[in-house]
Structures are given as C-alpha cells and as structure tokens.
Amino acid sequence: MEQLKRIPSHIGVIPDGNRRWAVRNGYKKQDGYAFGIEPGFQLYELMLEYGIREATFYGFTKDNNKRAAEQREAFTAACVEAVKRLSGRDANLLVVGNTESPAFPVELKAYANHRVGFGRGRINLNFLVNYDWKWDLNGLKENGRLKSAEIPRVDLLIRWGGRRRLSGFLPAQSVYADFYIIHDYWPDFQPSQFLDALRWYQDCDVTLGG
Amino acid sequence: MEQLKRIPSHIGVIPDGNRRWAVRNGYKKQDGYAFGIEPGFQLYELMLEYGIREATFYGFTKDNNKRAAEQREAFTAACVEAVKRLSGRDANLLVVGNTESPAFPVELKAYANHRVGFGRGRINLNFLVNYDWKWDLNGLKENGRLKSAEIPRVDLLIRWGGRRRLSGFLPAQSVYADFYIIHDYWPDFQPSQFLDALRWYQDCDVTLGG
Numbered sequence: 121m122e123q124l125k126r127i128p129s130h131i132g133v134i135p136d137g138n139r140r141w142a143v144r145n146g147y148k149k150q151d152g153y154a155f156g157i158e159p160g161f162q163l164y165e166l167m168l169e170y171g172i173r174e175a176t177f178y179g180f181t182k183d184n185n186k187r188a189a190e191q192r193e194a195f196t197a198a199c200v201e202a203v204k205r206l207s208g209r210d211a212n213l214l215v216v217g218n219t220e221s222p223a224f225p226v227e228l229k230a231y232a233n234h235r236v237g238f239g240r241g242r243i244n245l246n247f248l249v250n251y252d253w254k255w256d257l258n259g260l261k262e263n264g265r266l267k268s269a270e271i272p273r274v275d276l277l278i279r280w281g282g283r284r285r286l287s288g289f290l291p292a293q294s295v296y297a298d299f300y301i302i303h304d305y306w307p308d309f310q311p312s313q314f315l316d317a318l319r320w321y322q323d324c325d326v327t328l329g330g
Numbered sequence: 331m332e333q334l335k336r337i338p339s340h341i342g343v344i345p346d347g348n349r350r351w352a353v354r355n356g357y358k359k360q361d362g363y364a365f366g367i368e369p370g371f372q373l374y375e376l377m378l379e380y381g382i383r384e385a386t387f388y389g390f391t392k393d394n395n396k397r398a399a400e401q402r403e404a405f406t407a408a409c410v411e412a413v414k415r416l417s418g419r420d421a422n423l424l425v426v427g428n429t430e431s432p433a434f435p436v437e438l439k440a441y442a443n444h445r446v447g448f449g450r451g452r453i454n455l456n457f458l459v460n461y462d463w464k465w466d467l468n469g470l471k472e473n474g475r476l477k478s479a480e481i482p483r484v485d486l487l488i489r490w491g492g493r494r495r496l497s498g499f500l501p502a503q504s505v506y507a508d509f510y511i512i513h514d515y516w517p518d519f520q521p522s523q524f525l526d527a528l529r530w531y532q533d534c535d536v537t538l539g540g
Contacts, residue, residue, distance in 0.1 A: 181539050182539075183537075183538060183539025186539075253502075253505050257502060260467060260468075260470035260471050261470050261471070283534070284508055284509040285507060285509060285534075286505055287506065287537075287539050288505040288506065289505075291504070291505050294496065294501070295463050295496050295498045298495050299495060300494070324494075325493075327393075329391050329392075329394060329396075329497050
C-alpha cells in the first residue's frame, strides 16, 4: 500500500458509464448495471485500506427515472443487491433519497433517514437512491435543513465515464470538492484509477475559497 | 469565425489564477487582479461574436474576504472598474451578492438585485460580487427562492487557473453544467482557450440526468 500524506475525509463517487459499457460489450443497455456492483465492493475495500472515513455513492436519481422501464428496474435492482451484499460487510449505511415516491425501493426504506451499522462499521457509506437535488434543497424551504443534512462536505469527487459534470450530485456538499474524472466506464473499474485520484488529490490546494 | 452547431445559452466563468500569475511575473499578489479586467472584455467580445446570450462571471466571494486587506481592496477595485467599463458597452448587467455586508462595494449597489441595461443590451451579464453560496441557498429558507433566482441554469462552466472545483459558484444552477478547465492563469487569457471550450462543448451529451 502506497503511503499518502493527504487523505480525503469524504469521497463522492459517480459510477457512470454502465449503459455505454453494456452496449460496447454486446449487452443490452440495462444489463450494464449488474456489472457495476462488484466494482463498488472493490472500491469499498480500497477505501478501507486507505483509511477513508466516509464515502457517498450515486445510486440513481429522480432524473434517471425518465429512462426506459427495463433500465429503471435494472438500476433499482442493482442498488438493492448492493445493499444486501454490504450488510455482510463493515460499514455504517445511510440511504438518502425521496422515500415518498413509488420509485424508491421498499427494500431500502429501513436504511433511509437514519444510519444503520453493519459489522465493525469501519466506514460511513452514504448511498443516494432516488435522490433529487431539488428535493434535497427543498428541505431548506420546509424546515431550514437540507434533506441530506447528515452528509458532510465532499473533499474529492471521482466520476467514471468521462463526463465532467455533477449531474445533480449533492450540490451543497460539493461546492468545494475537487473533481477527478476517469474516462473508463464504471464496470471497467481498476484500483489504479482510484489510486491516481488519491495521488492527484495530494497536490490540490484546499482553500475553501479563502 | 468558426461555425459551431451547439452554442451554450449560459456560460459560467471562473477567472482564477490572478495572484499566481502576479507572483510568477514578479508582481505582488494583489497586483494580479488589475490584469484580469482586459481579458474579461476580450472574452465579452468573443461571446457577442458567438451569440452567447448569457454569462455569469465570478467576481469575488465572502470566502475571498478572508484574504489580506490589500488583496481585498484590489479585487474589489477591479470589480468596480470592470462595471464602469462595461457601462460603455452593450450588456444587461445584474450584480448578485450580499449587499448588506460592508464588503459589498457601494459603487455597485445600483446594479444589485435588478438588471440594468447598457447600450444595445446584446448579452445578459451576471456578476457575482461578494457572493456567498450559503447566503444564496439561505434565500430558500427565508422566502422559498434562491437569492440568485434571476440567474438561469449554467450550461458550460469554464474555469481558468487549473483547479477543478466550483469554489461555491452558483451551486443550484451548476448541477448540470459541463466543466471545462483551462490550466493557464486568467490574466494569460487567449481567445483559443474559449474556442477550445466551445469546441469541447459540441460533443457533450446533454441529458439533464435522464
């Protein structure tokens, strides 16, 4: 394991490119999501190894629900399966998303709005499921708090799949985040991609605007 | 002029690197800001040429006010000077920022919270002056509206100075923005940098998360 001086406390992960990966590899678009689960656990293991204390993974969003029914079913099933597998590991899980919409998977309601510990709870994992940035900010209107208020500032945001945008990922927490873009699609995850992001982060000058 | 098929409606501009440019060129840090005014007008002319209808420039933020007094004075003076020069051009100016703080320059109060037309008003120019993302979002708590509610969604965000982060730039409007990073410091602005950003934007796939 490489020694790094500066480790981000909270990493955001946008695991994009599942559908493009599927099409390129001769699958149907919706088949890509299932290939995105194992990479998530590889990344989880690396995060434990490098002492990352918190990570937020983009599951799916309200915007994503505009997609074809077979894709919606596939990404929802992948999120449920990921949590099922995570429950055998060592993480404290918080699911953040709009549970009042029918698009929110019932299987994950037990993890929404409060953190649930698995095993030795070695990392805080936040999972955005049926998340919607407008819904999140609307919490400010309703009771003066973000719906995602339990999730702290993001230090490093890593996006797979080459696009250079937030796509609505935690707008309030991402205001000072350093963005690292990986051109490969998420199912082609490699540990070196994550290590390159951590190495790049070593040299980012954190100023919080000051 | 190069023909481009896809022109962003609204461009965000983070003109970073003035202080680093100054130090590298043998000036004091605070001297960099004055060298950032002329590049702004070069970019303005290019925007008119390419039919950009709206742009938002990052002036300074509440976070920036933590800097040394001579820097604060210099970036405030540069913002005031930029508006003075713009008043002889063809733009509709809206200044957005916290006017209730002493850090807000009195000379710009006339342009805050309502748009003022100059000349033939060929572009909407928004200028973030003493802007603070928390203040902006607090509008949602106070009356259900962002303080920056007059500013629409950002399509393309161009940042000079190599850093890959928003630094608090319009969090709600930037959720779907494509980020283009230019490594050169802002006072080293070149038209080709802007054209490269526009060319890159041609191939960005706008999905709004769908």
